[in-house]
Amino acid sequence: MSDGWQPTIMVVDDEDSIRLAVERILTRIDCKVLMAANGQECLGLLDRDKVDIILLDLKMPGMDGMEVHQRIREIDDSILVIIITGYATIETAIEAMKQGAYDFIPKPFEAEQLRLVIKRALDKLYLTRETERLEEERRNTLFDLATEKSRTRSIVEAMPNGVMVTNSQGQVVLMNQAVREQLGLDQDCEIGQAVASYVPDQDLCSFVTSVGQGPDSGEVSTCELDMGREVTLLVKARPIRGDHGEHHGSVVVFVDISAIRKLDRLKSEFVAKVSHELRSPLSTIHEQMAMVIQDLLEQEGLIQDQRILSRVQERTKGLINLVEDLLDLSKLEAGAAYQNVDDVQVEDLLTRLIGYLRDQAQGKDQELNLYLPSKQAAPVRADPKALESVFTNVISNALKYTPQQGRVDVTLKADQPGKLVLLVADNGYGIDEEEQDRIFERFYRIKDEKTRFITGSGLGLPIVKGILDDLGGSIRVQSTKGEGSTFEIVLPTEDRG
Known part of the structure; x- marks a missing residue:
């Protein structure tokens, strides 16, 4: 330099x-x-x-x-x-x-x-x-900075990212050429007005003016601004503090992330298209395999062939489940996964679902119990298919990761106004503490000598978390290796107390 x-x-x-x-x-x-x-x-x-x-x-x-x-x-x-x-x-x-x-x-x-x-x-x-x-x-005011023809101003003007500086009253005292172009402002528009005079989004105005109003955590605040025409800006803001911690204003940086968002959208569209094209032929193969296996059951001396084909059928079913998970994930990312919102009575949904999953439990000689509150709970405002997907994923996982003759207890609690709590507890293999946060990452699966033969895509729990985030709910896990796991799902209800 x-x-x-x-x-x-x-x-x-x-x-x-x-x-x-x-x-x-x-x-x-x-x-x-x-x-x-x-x-x-x-x-x-x-x-x-x-x-x-x-x-x-x-x-x-x-x-x-x-x-x-x-x-x-x-x-x-x-x-x-x-x-x-x-x-x-x-x-x-x-x-x-x-x-x-x-x-x-x-x-x-x-x-x-x-x-x-x-x-x-x-x-x-x-x-x-x-x-x-x-x-x-020199201790000049921020308005002095806006008018000073200095090297600093020249550098700010030459920066490729948009830069905006406000004072403690929320007035814009400096803008470079890049931010004027990003926000579609006249190149000769005067500074000195409130942020709302330059920024078209009310939420962003509130975000910029709120920066620095509370205690200084040292963190950079961020939000995204959709400008339309497939243009998205990542906005990062940080307060300007004086020698004694007083608030002098904020520095706001606008970064164009449109290319990243477009790439992300294209990736999702590609996954959705490929998954859709794979689902039909895989389903056909799976159904045809079932017919062949049924024919073999009626014949003697073909036990080995039956075992081989059953294994092929199991693998085909695993591929179909993966395709379904990818489709659910792409819909969730597009914001169009679950739109048929209604009042859902969770007790009724769980009762039907447990009746269906008991066949899966009986196949491993497992005990599957459902405990409901004595008084009917308030309904949850959601898409029934979304809730069914959440419950099916979590309860099926508990059954899969619990050995023969194990136990899974599903307990619904409605003792707190405004929310329902569902506990899914098993006495299965358990999860190491360092892996408990990672199970909600896409494609992450726990593999050890006890679980390596369990099939799965590693997408079920991330999909569950995404749905619950959209509903304003949450999920967390408590687990001890070798002793079992308890998943806690919290859902907001229509009864707000």
């Missing part, structure tokens, strides 16, 4: 080729480069060296990228973290940006892409250094 500052950049990636390629690119733009092959090595280097920017891969063995990102923020939240992500982890990259990551770059990337992302980060760092220097030299 022009003042002799040489930034330090750390590359955290488990692929040697990625680290070496990035090092060659960055050393040519006069940056000091540190390299780490995993999260632990990264945190160790942070104890010894001052780092300005970290390029962080999300998918690494051991400590994953999200956990490393959280630890980095705890150590030094001034470090700019740029996420290295593949297309399969786009959603996680967005979540990381909401939690404070500065930017992301998708694999595979070209040298020019990397240089552009790093240049934006260096511009931001230089702006921060200049702002701190100016704050030391």
